[in-house]
Amino acid sequence: MADRLRTHVAVIGSGPGGAVTAALCAEAGYETLLVEEGDDLPLDACAHFSGDEILRKYRNAGIGMAFGKPSISYVEGCCVGGGSEVNRGLYHRTPPYVLEQWAKAYRVEQLSPDLLAPHFAACEGTARIAFLPGSAPPLSQRLGDGAGELGWETIQAPRLYDYESGRKQSMSATFIPRFRRAGGQVMANMRALRIRRNGKQWHAATLHQGREVTIEADALFIACGAVQTPALLRRSGFRHNVGNSLRFHPMLKAVALFDRPVNRPGDPDPVHQIKMFEPRFGIGCSISSPALLALALAGSPQMRRRIAADAARMGIYYVQNGTGHARVRGLPLARDPLVSVRHEGGDLDDLYDGLKHLMRALFAAGAEAVQPCLPGFPMLHSVDELASLPGRLPRRSAMLTSVHVFASCPMGEDRRLSATDSWGRVHDGDGLRIADASLMCGPTIANPQGSVMAIAHRNALHAIERRFA
Amino acid sequence: MPADFAATVRALAETVALREQGASGRSEAASRFVLDSFAGMPAYLRPPLRAATLLFDAWPIVRRRRPFHRLPPAERLRQMESWEASPIGAARMLMTFYISLSLFGLWPDEDPHG
Numbered sequence: 028m029a030d031r032l033r034t035h036v037a038v039i040g041s042g043p044g045g046a047v048t049a050a051l052c053a054e055a056g057y058e059t060l061l062v063e064e065g066d067d068l069p070l071d072a073c074a075h076f077s078g079d080e081i082l083r084k085y086r087n088a089g090i091g092m093a094f095g096k097p098s099i100s101y102v103e104g105c106c107v108g109g110g111s112e113v114n115r116g117l118y119h120r121t122p123p124y125v126l127e128q129w130a131k132a133y134r135v136e137q138l139s140p141d142l143l144a145p146h147f148a149a150c151e152g153t154a155r156i157a158f159l160p161g162s163a164p165p166l167s168q169r170l171g172d173g174a175g176e177l178g179w180e181t182i183q184a185p186r187l188y189d190y191e192s193g194r195k196q197s198m199s200a201t202f203i204p205r206f207r208r209a210g211g212q213v214m215a216n217m218r219a220l221r222i223r224r225n226g227k228q229w230h231a232a233t234l235h236q237g238r239e240v241t242i243e244a245d246a247l248f249i250a251c252g253a254v255q256t257p258a259l260l261r262r263s264g265f266r267h268n269v270g271n272s273l274r275f276h277p278m279l280k281a282v283a284l285f286d287r288p289v290n291r292p293g294d295p296d297p298v299h300q301i302k303m304f305e306p307r308f309g310i311g312c313s314i315s316s317p318a319l320l321a322l323a324l325a326g327s328p329q330m331r332r333r334i335a336a337d338a339a340r341m342g343i344y345y346v347q348n349g350t351g352h353a354r355v356r357g358l359p360l361a362r363d364p365l366v367s368v369r370h371e372g373g374d375l376d377d378l379y380d381g382l383k384h385l386m387r388a389l390f391a392a393g394a395e396a397v398q399p400c401l402p403g404f405p406m407l408h409s410v411d412e413l414a415s416l417p418g419r420l421p422r423r424s425a426m427l428t429s430v431h432v433f434a435s436c437p438m439g440e441d442r443r444l445s446a447t448d449s450w451g452r453v454h455d456g457d458g459l460r461i462a463d464a465s466l467m468c469g470p471t472i473a474n475p476q477g478s479v480m481a482i483a484h485r486n487a488l489h490a491i492e493r494r495f496a
Numbered sequence: 497m498p499a500d501f502a503a504t505v506r507a508l509a510e511t512v513a514l515r516e517q518g519a520s521g522r523s524e525a526a527s528r529f530v531l532d533s534f535a536g537m538p539a540y541l542r543p544p545l546r547a548a549t550l551l552f553d554a555w556p557i558v559r560r561r562r563p564f565h566r567l568p569p570a571e572r573l574r575q576m577e578s579w580e581a582s583p584i585g586a587a588r589m590l591m592t593f594y595i596s597l598s599l600f601g602l603w604p605d606e607d608p609h610g
């Protein structure tokens with residue numbers, strides 16, 4: 028390969044934000060390169076949620092840490108298609124109240140639910156969403172039953188999933204083939220190190236199989252995900268509100284042991300969610316293979332001992348909210364940025380309250396025992412034992428986990444808060460654009476991939492209409 | 497008998513496997529998963545983790561004249577459990593890291609999800 032690649036448009040990062048953007052640019056007739064640090068692997072190259080997948084498709088073997096009290100361990104995808112290749116594809120449009128709040132607080136132009144609706148619809152036309160045909164698996168149904176007993180509402184979330192063919196609607200199965208059909212080129216195993224303006228062009232210095240390759244582009248989109256985008260921008264000298272406001276959906280988990288089998292091999296992914304308490308907290312259910320049960324119960328030996336005999340009666344459930352405000356900073360000579368997080372007391376208290384709500388629902392669903400997945404916490408045998416738990420979440424020992432990251436470079440016209448304008452153009456960035464989860468103005472509350480795609484779609488069309496000015 | 501990083505990881509995975517009832521995976525697969533995860537983790541985390549692991553390995557040398565990875569299984573288990581319950585947060589975190597990854601590697605996940 029040549030040391031220099033010339034193109035009209037370069038998009039760095041091939042997750043949902045980058046893939047949607049690149050497909051639209053290529054279809055508009057622009058020569059487009061989609062640059063991805065990770066491998067280009069088929070969707071079924073490794074079993075979903077297996078160790079093999081974690082090592083091959085996740086960034087840093089699935090080890091990411093935001094240091095704080097408590098710390099948040101987070102994961103990101105790192106392969107062609109980004110997080111969409113490894114996620115469960117639970118799908119929601121951004122809740123209207125969230126969009127209204129962002130539009131108001133950050134002064135984002137034209138971000139009403141009505142104006143975003145066609146962009147959601149357009150993305151859903153390619154990355155198709157579906158409700159589970161037939162009844163939900165028992166592990167999922169139990170959450171619905173427990174909530175029902177308590178008078179709470181549940182929903183069954185649709186997924187980016189084709190239940191007929193049994194295939195996920197990830198980017199490698201949807202927008203990336205569309206991009207390729209329009210003549211776009213994917214460059215996998217190519218990491219952008221730095222970007223700079225050179226006359227009327229953007230130059231991205233990249234590393235490809237140990238060699239430096241410079242990409243020269245008339246227009247440049249950064250879509251490396253909410254941690255790597257601010258890291259790349261800061262390395263390249265763009266710092267205004269970049270990497271100061273990273274947010275998560277931190278989770279606490281509980282494992283329930285039921286009277287009857289709920290967790291059968293080959294069952295579809297669970298889909299029940301309790302959303303009525305959002306944004307204080309939301310509740311859902313997880314895949315509960317023996318390996319994931321063991322991981323969730325790493326600090327809870329009593330319940331873990333039951334896995335060998337009783338995995339079929341066990342299920343993992345979670346509660347999440349938007350606690351934690353984090354900063355992304357480069358470290359001298361280090362490839363990965365340092366992420367530090369601080370929490371506001373109220374949000375952590377809400378999350379802990381959510382865990383107690385979750386455990387009430389599990390007992391109401393007939394659980395014989397419930398184990399909060401927090402080190403040192405006892406296994407509970409009745410709802411009355413909830414009263415014996417500490418009054419507050421232990422700040423030092425609690426470990427939160429998150430699979431959602433966003434909001435590190437928020438958009439909007441309020442320059443005191445935002446890193447880009449309402450359309451993803453970096454302030455004073457000479458037309459440089461961001462096109463990923465970094466642009467969100469806070470937690471999406473709902474599962475974020477739909478929001479990332481729709482906002483990327485909206486902003487890409489805006490850029491194309493203006494010929495990237 | 498110097499401290500040895502890879503041997504310590506293997507010994508920790510064997511100790512977790514010994515304690516775990518019913519896990520069908522093999523400790524070799526678990527330690528390979530832990531070593532691969534270590535190799536893939538953010539570079540700036542590796543030196544402190546390696547240093548802490550070597551300290552853990554060297555800990556029994558003064559009293560037992562052997563590093564952790566050369567101790568008999570029961571003594572390994574005792575040391576692992578005492579660090580797991582240590583009042584020092586960093587010691588507990590080190591054990592959480594190794595035990596979690598070893599557990600994940602010990603319980604293979606063969607069923608398809610969808």
Ligand SMILES: Cc1cc2nc3c(=O)[nH]c(=O)nc-3n(C[C@H](O)[C@H](O)[C@H](O)COP(=O)(O)OP(=O)(O)OC[C@H]3O[C@@H](n4cnc5c(N)ncnc54)[C@H](O)[C@@H]3O)c2cc1C
Nearest residue numbers: 040042044064109110114116117219252463464474475476
């Ligand atoms: C395990 C897991 C489960 C999830 N479950 C759900 C779910 O059920 N529903 C939902 O809506 N969302 C879910 N998510 C979140 C969802 O996947 C993300 O919100 C979404 O992928 C974000 O898209 P993005 O384009 O911002 O970034 P990403 O998907 O993170 O993509 C960024 C891409 O850029 C690449 N990159 C980074 N830096 C560079 C560089 N310097 N040079 C070149 N390439 C680079 C990365 O390797 C990556 O492939 C989940 C995520 C994970 C990890």
